[in-house]
Amino acid sequence: MAIPSKTVVHPDETFQLQYVVEGTMKADDFVAPSFRNFEQVGDVVQTNGWTWVNGSLTEYLSYTYLLRPKMKGKLSIASAVLKTKGRILASPIVIIQVTDAVTVNRDVTANAREEKPDYYLSPGEDAKEKIKKNLFVRATVDKQSCFIGEALLATFKLYTRLDSESKILKRPSFNGFSVIDLEEPEAGIFTKEMINGKLYNCYLIRKVQLFPLQSGEVTIEPVEIVNKVRLIRSAARDGKDWMDALNKKEKVDETVIEEELITETPALKINVLDLPLKNKPENFNGAVGQFTIQAQLVTNEFAADESGILKVEVKGSGNIPMVNAPVVTWPSGIEAFEPRVNEEVDKLTSPINGVKVFDIPFTAVKGAYQLPPVVFSFFDVVTKTYQTIKTDSLLFTVKEALQKKGKALQLPQENIETKTTLNKNYLLIAGAAFLILLVSALLFFRKRKKEVIPVEPAAESIPAEPxxxxxxxxxxxxxxxxxxxxxxxxxxxxxxxxxxxxxxxxxxxxxxxxxxxxxxxxxxxxxxxxxxxxxxxxxxxxxxxxxxxxxxxxxxxxxxxxxxxxxxxx
Structure with a gap:
């Protein structure tokens, strides 16, 4: 990627253009553009190393140029080409807008603009102070006050303009919140953000949707990051002396130093309000956001020995993971069972959007039924009022239980007498056999009447494993x-x-x-x-x-x- 420090400059102003390649620390070949509309100030600065954010290590290679425009207008910089690991990569074209400078003292302005890159230290410049100005971590929330169950967006980012490696020492703590991660940080991937007129590499540490579980002042604890920073201490000073040295390609004594600094976010205080008691519906069960509801039966007709399924769908934005199954008023003759729950949410939105479906199985005796509307209440965070919505009533019919398979054998009329005779003979034989067995059993037990037969103790219930x-x-x-x-x-x-x-x-x-x-x-x-x-x-x-x-x-x-x-x- 090609990263200019500025996209709008004046004719006498220098800017930094950095080409960054991730996933490697060396290149087989690198061909820079000609910079035909720009003057290159000094030599290219090549650096490589690792970026470590959120526990992920990524190699990188960068080439940095200092450029000054030769003319005014909308100037383009062609693509740079790099060959590495058998691949050929090309950077995007960069457009720089060169405009008239504001009329001020030219010498003062020129000296002010001809600054070294931030990873350079001038003689006497304090390294830790420079790091603090150019590397920091921020925690932001989209609101400082909210209700119990109301969605709260928290984002943690690392900003740097330096050659650094960062490692998380202490992750943010969300005690008192239900947490949903919205966006997973990608290893080594960063965006560019402008802060106070400076362009920073911005790394996402964590982005979460929080739902407060209790009222009062709740604290989001700090995130702590240890940063290892490489700086170049130069003998040349800022401004004209340093630029002249670079233009004349004079050797500038440079020393690479490493500093380690721990940065952290301040603790964030969130004022969590209780949901109002006024006009609170009896069936309210903690849903906060904006929702709709609908219900349907999988089938409107089934047998008494089969089960029906009522599907209740709650859809909307808010604390969907905390939404419970609405209470259903079942008519007499129906037995309902534990619902099966399916949930789908879109984690790219805030508050999260989604749907929660409750499949409620039930059985019923034979008859025609009308299921009353399913009622659902929630607290609307926009109007700050309770809302009660309901579905349409549903009609269904339960038929007689299905008969077991197999029918009774129908005998021809002329065989009835024969069948009756056979049945009588069968009963006589069966009765004689029964008497023989009874006599044998009496003789057996009389022989063993003096023996003591131990009685097995009743099986004890197995206690739950600790x-x-x-x-x-x-x-x-x-x-x-x-x-x-x-x-x-x-x-x-x-x-x-x-x-x-x-x-x-x-x-x-x-x-x-x-x-x-x-x-x-x-x-x-x-x-x-x-x-x-x-x-x-x-x-x-x-x-x-x-x-x-x-x-x-x-x-x-x-x-x-x-x-x-x-x-x-x-």
Whole structure:
């Protein structure tokens, strides 16, 4: 890619043009454009290294030029061509707009504009201060105050104009929120953002949709990043002296130095408001956003020994993962069962859009039924009022139970007498056999009347396996030489615990399915904790470096889940 530091310059102004190639640290050949409408100031600066963001390591190679336009107008810079690893890459064409300069003291303006790139240090310039001005991390939220359950967008980004490697020391903490990751950061991929007139390389650290679970002042803890920065300390000073040295290709004494600096975001305070009590519907169950609802029957007619399915679809934007199945008023004669839940959300929008479908199986006795409208209430964050919506009523019919296959044998009329005679003979034979068996049994038991026959004790109910045994393997691996095994062992132990407690089929259990099951059991807090544990463990398992993820915190959260499940399930 070709990255100009400016796209609009004045005739006497220099700017920086950087060509960056990711995924390699060396090139077989590099051909720069001719720069026919520009004057090249000094030699090209070639650098290579690694970019490390969010635990991902990516190699890069860059070529940096300082250019000054020769004329005014809309000037183009042709593509640079690079050959590496058998591939030929071409950069996009760059357009630079050269306009008239503002009338000021020319010497002062020229000296001010002829600045070194930010990775150069002048004599006496403080390295750490320069790093702080040109490398920092920011955390932003789209609102400082919201209601319980209202969507909150939080974004964490790293900005740099330097040759640096960054590693996350402390990830942002979202205690008190349900969390959905909206956009996964891509290794080594950055965008360009202008801040205070300067162009920065911008790396996405994390972008999440948060849903507050409790009222009060909730804190989003800081993210901490350690940065290793390479700087060039030059003996030449800024301005005309340095530019003259470059123009004359004089040797400038340079020393490469490395500095390490920890940057962090400030803690973010969010004021979370309770949902209003006024006009709160009785059937309100925590949905916050804007929604629609519709219901339909899979079939409008079925037999009494078959089951029907009511599909209820809640669609809209808001805290869709926290939406529970609406209460259905079933007519007499109907028995309903636990719903199956399917959820689809669009993570590219904020608040997230999506749909949640509840498939509710039920059985009924023979008859004609009218199912009343399904009522659903939510808090509208736009109007800040409660809204109640409902579906149409549904009609269906339940027929008699289907007869078992096979019909009674119909005998011809002339065979009835023969059949009756045979039946009588059969009864006589069967009666005689029964008497013989009865006499034999009496003789057998009289012979053994003095023997004591032990009575087998009634089978005792098997007690539930203690919760701590499911995570015993993870505890053993926590401080062992192979401590990275702790994370998959903890996930597997918790999953086996929930399979045991909820009596699930092993082959059908996934992390996402367990989230839905916990929500169906009204264990919303435990569902959010489980999602957080899965997220942290997977990051630790797949990161090429060791992240600062507390195993003790993971164990505490695991114990909270198991305690909540055991307390609130039979």
């Amino acid at each position: 919760a701590e045994t499911f995570i015993a393997a993870a505890l053993h691996a926590k401080d062992s030489l192979h401590e990275k095994q702790f994370y998959p062992l903890l996930l597997d132990g918790l999953q086996q615990f929930m399979i045991d407690r909820f009596q699930l089929q092993q082959t059908r259990v996934t992390s996402a399915a367990l989230i839905d099951i916990l929500k169906q059991k009204q264990l919303h807090h435990e569902s959010a904790i489980w999602a957080s544990i899965v997220n942290r463990c997977e990051e630790a398992m797949f990161s090429p470096v060791e992240l600062n993820i507390s195993k003790d915190d993971l164990l505490k959260d695991a114990e909270m889940i198991m305690k909540g499940v055991d307390e609130r399930t039979p």
